[in-house]
Amino acid sequence: MKAGSNLEKILSAGHFAVTAELGPPKGTDVETIRKKAKFLAGVADAVNITDNQTAVVRMSSIAAARVAIDCGLEPVMQMVCRDRNRIAMQSDLFGASALGIRNCLFIAGDHQKAGNHPQAKNVYDVDSIQAIAMAKHMRDEKKVLGGDEIEGEFPLYIGAAWTPLGDPLEIRPLRLAKKVAAGADFIQTQAVYDVDAFAGQMKVAGDLGLLDKVKILAGVIPLKAVGMARYMQKNVPGVTVPEPLVERLKAAGKEKAAAEGIKIAVEIIQKLREIPGVAGVHIMAIEWEHKVKDVVSGAGLLPRPTAQ
Amino acid sequence: MASHGIEGDEAVAASSAKVTGFRPRIVAFCCHYCAYTAADLAGAARLEYSPSVEIVRVPCTGKADVIHILEAFAAGADGVFVAGCLDGDCHFINGNLRAKPRVALAKKLIAEAGLEPERLEMFQLSAAEGDRFRQIADEMTRRIEKLGPSPAAKGRAKRTDTGASK
Amino acid sequence: MIVAERKPYDEIRSLIGPYKKVLVFGCGGCVTVCATGGEKEAEVLAGQLRITDAKEGVAREYVLKTVERQCEREFLKEAQAEIEAADAVLSLACGAGVNLLSEAYPAKLSLPAMNTTFLGANDSPGAWVERCRGCGDCVLHLTGGICPVARCAKNILNGPCGGTHDGKCEVGEDVDCVWSLIVKRLQALGQMERYREIVAPKDWRPGGHGGPRKMVKEDLKV
Numbered sequence: 001m002k003a004g005s006n007l008e009k010i011l012s013a014g015h016f017a018v019t020a021e022l023g024p025p026k027g028t029d030v031e032t033i034r035k036k037a038k039f040l041a042g043v044a045d046a047v048n049i050t051d052n053q054t055a056v057v058r059m060s061s062i063a064a065a066r067v068a069i070d071c072g073l074e075p076v077m078q079m080v081c082r083d084r085n086r087i088a089m090q091s092d093l094f095g096a097s098a099l100g101i102r103n104c105l106f107i108a109g110d111h112q113k114a115g116n117h118p119q120a121k122n123v124y125d126v127d128s129i130q131a132i133a134m135a136k137h138m139r140d141e142k143k144v145l146g147g148d149e150i151e152g153e154f155p156l157y158i159g160a161a162w163t164p165l166g167d168p169l170e171i172r173p174l175r176l177a178k179k180v181a182a183g184a185d186f187i188q189t190q191a192v193y194d195v196d197a198f199a200g201q202m203k204v205a206g207d208l209g210l211l212d213k214v215k216i217l218a219g220v221i222p223l224k225a226v227g228m229a230r231y232m233q234k235n236v237p238g239v240t241v242p243e244p245l246v247e248r249l250k251a252a253g254k255e256k257a258a259a260e261g262i263k264i265a266v267e268i269i270q271k272l273r274e275i276p277g278v279a280g281v282h283i284m285a286i287e288w289e290h291k292v293k294d295v296v297s298g299a300g301l302l303p304r305p306t307a308q
Numbered sequence: 309m310a311s312h313g314i315e316g317d318e319a320v321a322a323s324s325a326k327v328t329g330f331r332p333r334i335v336a337f338c339c340h341y342c343a344y345t346a347a348d349l350a351g352a353a354r355l356e357y358s359p360s361v362e363i364v365r366v367p368c369t370g371k372a373d374v375i376h377i378l379e380a381f382a383a384g385a386d387g388v389f390v391a392g393c394l395d396g397d398c399h400f401i402n403g404n405l406r407a408k409p410r411v412a413l414a415k416k417l418i419a420e421a422g423l424e425p426e427r428l429e430m431f432q433l434s435a436a437e438g439d440r441f442r443q444i445a446d447e448m449t450r451r452i453e454k455l456g457p458s459p460a461a462k463g464r465a466k467r468t469d470t471g472a473s474k
Numbered sequence: 475m476i477v478a479e480r481k482p483y484d485e486i487r488s489l490i491g492p493y494k495k496v497l498v499f500g501c502g503g504c505v506t507v508c509a510t511g512g513e514k515e516a517e518v519l520a521g522q523l524r525i526t527d528a529k530e531g532v533a534r535e536y537v538l539k540t541v542e543r544q545c546e547r548e549f550l551k552e553a554q555a556e557i558e559a560a561d562a563v564l565s566l567a568c569g570a571g572v573n574l575l576s577e578a579y580p581a582k583l584s585l586p587a588m589n590t591t592f593l594g595a596n597d598s599p600g601a602w603v604e605r606c607r608g609c610g611d612c613v614l615h616l617t618g619g620i621c622p623v624a625r626c627a628k629n630i631l632n633g634p635c636g637g638t639h640d641g642k643c644e645v646g647e648d649v650d651c652v653w654s655l656i657v658k659r660l661q662a663l664g665q666m667e668r669y670r671e672i673v674a675p676k677d678w679r680p681g682g683h684g685g686p687r688k689m690v691k692e693d694l695k696v
Contacts, residue, residue, distance in 0.1 A: 129632040163636035378521030420483035460528035
C-alpha cells in the first residue's frame with residue numbers, strides 16, 4: 001500500500017471505483033462544503049476537491065479537503081502547477097499529509113487568463129509530470145526535490161489527469177506513458193462521451209503496457225441540456241460529444257433533458273465497464289452534486305464496497 | 309437653400325465660413341503621374357476648384373511619409389490629402405499601395421495628438437480625371453469648412469480670399 | 475532582437491508634462507528594426523507632440539537625436555551635448571537603453587517612451603513574434619528548435635497539456651500550441667525518443683530568478 005487510502009484499497013481489491021468532484025466555495029463559507037458532502041456521502045469512494053478551478057479564486061483544496069474529511073468523505077486533493085512553486089507545493093503536501101489527506105491529483109491547471117485574476121503572475125515552476133515525479137520521490141525516497149530528508153511519514157496515493165482524445169491524438173497515449181513512468185498511481189480522465197474513440201486510446205495504452213501499471217478512472221460529466229452539450233463540444237479541449245447524444249437531449253425537450261442526460265451518463269458508464277483497463281469512473285457533476293447518486297445508482301454501483 | 313441633408317449642411321457650412329471668414333488651408337500631396345497631372349488638366353480646362361488647396365508635387369504618393377503629413381498639421385494646415393494613382397496604375401508599381409496604410413496610420417496618429425482624423429484623407433484618380441480632381445478638392449474643402457480651423461492652427465493669420473485659380 | 479512598443483500617447487504626454495525642452499531620443503538598434511523607436515519614429519512622435527502642444531497652447535521645444543544604440547556608453551557620449559541641454563530626455567530605446575542612459579547621465583531625467591516586451595524574430599513583414607525568454611539554459615536541442623519556455627503559456631517541458639484545441643493554445647485561437655508544433659517537428663526529424671524522456675524540473679536561476687544577470691568577457695576587460 002502506498003498510502004492506504006480508501007480509494008487505493010478499493011482499486012487494489014479490484015472493485016470498480018467511483019470518484020466524484022466537489023468545488024470549494026468562492027470564500028470562507030464552509031456550509032457549502034458540508035451541503036455538497038451530504039449529497040456525496042456513501043456515493044463515491046473518494047471525492048476530488050478542485051484547486052482554484054478555471055483560475056477562479058476559491059478556498060484552497062487543502063483546506064476544503066480537511067473540511068471534507070470532517071464531513072466523513074475521503075478527499076482527493078488537487079494541486080495545480082499554476083499557483084505554487086516547488087517550495088510551496090512540497091510544503092503544502094507536508095501539510096496535507098499531516099491533516100490526513102492521502103490522495104492528490106497533480107495537474108497543470110487552467111491558464112489564469114480564463115479566471116478572475118488574469119493579471120496575476122503565473123508560476124508553473126514545475127509541470128504536472130515533474131510534480132508527479134517530485135511527489136513520488138518524496139514518498140519513496142523520503143527526500144524533498146532539493147535533497148533534504150523528510151521528517152516523518154509521507155504516504156500519498158498519486159494521481160494524474162489524462163485527456164485521451166486531445167490533439168494531437170497519437171501523442172496522448174505517449175504522454176500517459178510519461179505520467180506513469182513519473183510515478184502516477186491512478187489516472188482520472190477528461191469527460192468521455194465517445195466511448196468507442198476512448199476505447200481505441202485505451203487499446204493503445206494497453207499495447208504500451210500501461211494498463212498493468214496504473215488504475216484508470218474514466219471521466220463522466222452528465223449533461224443537463226442541449227446548450228451544455230454544445231458548450232462542451234466547442235469549448236472544452238479533448239471532449240467530443242457525438243451528435244446522436246445531442247439529438248437525444250433535443251428530442252427529450254427542455255423539461256426532460258436533464259433526466260435524459262442522467263440516462264446517457266448511466267449508459268456511458270455501463271459501456272466503460274466493458275473496456276479492458278477501465279478501473280472505475282470519475283463523475284464530475286459540478287454544481288449538480290445532488291444528481292451524482294442517481295448516476296451511480298442507475299449504473300448499479302450502489303452500495304459502495306467497504307475497503308478491508 | 310435646403311436646410312437639411314448633407315448637401316444642405318455643406319451649403320450652410322460654406323455660407324457660415326464666408327460669414328466667419330474661415331478659409332481652410334489644405335495641403336495636397338499629389339503624385340506627379342496621376343493626381344498632379346489631373347490637377348493640371350483641371351486648370352487647363354478652366355475648371356474652377358477650391359483655392360484652399362495647396363498642392364505639393366511628389367514623384368509618387370509612396371514618397372509622402374507620415375512625418376510629412378504630421379509636419380503639415382503641426383505647421384497649421386487645417387486639412388491634408390494625399391492623391392495618387394488608381395490601384396494597378398502606379399508608375400512605380402506599388403507606391404500608392406504603400407501610401408494607403410501610411411495614411412491610415414497617420415489618421416490614428418493625428419487622432420492621438422488631438423485632431424479629428426477626418427482632416428486627413430487619401431484619394432485615388434487617373435491622370436485624365438481633371439473633373440474628379442476638382443471634385444476631390446471641393447469635397448475636402450467643404451469637409452474642412454465644416455470641421456472648422458484645426459485646433460493646432462491657433463494663432464496663425466487668416467488667409468484673405470484670393471479667388472479660385474482662373 | 476528586443477521588441478518594444480511605444481507607450482500610449484496620453485501616457486507619454488503625462489510623462490513630459492512639466493518639461494519645456496525635451497530631447498526625443500531615438501535608438502538605431504532593435505527598435506529601429508521593429509520600426510517603433512528609431513530616428514523616423516522619433517520624428518513622428520515629435521510631430522505628434524508638436525500638434526498637441528499647438529492645440530493646448532503649450533510652449534515647448536523638442537530636440538531630435540538618434541544614436542547607433544543606447545545600450546552602449548560610447549554611443550550615448552555622442553549625444554552628450556543634446557542630453558545635457560535638455561530638461562528631460564524622452565528615450566525611445568528599450569529598457570536597457572533607458573537604464574544605461576540614467577547611469578551615464580544621473581543628473582538628467584530619462585523618461586521611457588517605450589514598453590519593452592520580448593525577444594523576438596521577424597515572422598513576416600510588419601510582424602514580430604516572441605521566440606525566446608532568456609531562460610539561460612537552452613533546451614532547443616530537445617524540442618527540435620522550438621521553444622516551450624517562450625511559447626508555452628504554462629512553460630511546460632513535458633507537454634502538451636490537456637488544453638490544446640485544434641493545435642491551438644487555450645490562451646487564444648491565434649496562439650499555436652507549441653507542443654503540437656514540437657511533436658510534429660520531432661516526428662519529422664525522427665527524434666520521438668526525445669519526447670519519451672521525462673525532462674526534469676528546470677533550474678530557473680539562469681533565467682533571472684536568481685537575481686539580475688551579468689555576463690563578463692574576461693578577454694575584453696581593459
